[in-house]
Amino acid sequence: MRVLVLAVVILMAPPAAFARQTSGNPADQSPPAPSPQDTLILPVSIEKIQKALAQEPIPPLRGLDVVPTFRVSIEERQKFTFNDIIAAMEFQGGPPVPGGVYAYEQNRLNFAPDNPVRDPYAAFSQSELLTIVIENLAVRYLGGKALNAVTAEVREAAEQAARHEVQTSIAAYCAAKPNGGAGIRLCDVTPR
16 A cells, blocks of 8 residues: 555656756766755645555455355256156056045945945946946947938938928929029929
8 A cells, every 4th residue: 555655656746856967977976955946846745645654554344354154056957867767756656546545444444345345446346347348338339330320311311301492492483483484594404
């Protein structure tokens, strides 16, 4: 800090204040006696600078000696391979028990295991299960064909009724025209 103040003073001083006349003899290089004209006129007060340098230095900023109470860490995201992902998966679980684990346990304790109808997995007896399977197979394989056949019959009947209605309307139109609609192209066409 003191060196900085001294450097500023030197830079601001006029060059004539430090100029010396030198001769070729080293013995003649003693400083000349100051004359009233050579008195230094500086833009700053040397007394103020000396007082400032004599004072104790300014204490450093508060908090510089405090030890931090936190920590910063930067971690790279871990890259997983396919084998790591497969190893992390659990394959031991099965489908959930109907009604939950507690309901299953309660049912097991309350009802004897020798009665298969009371078993929560036995929603149907064997004959009921066979009936359901047969019904589902019939709907799956025969139901589609039967539905298509019925739909085709209904469509064909609807088309014939529409043709008949159009022919009846054309016949009524042609009958209302003079000469039975002779010369009108629609009336000359024979219906199919």
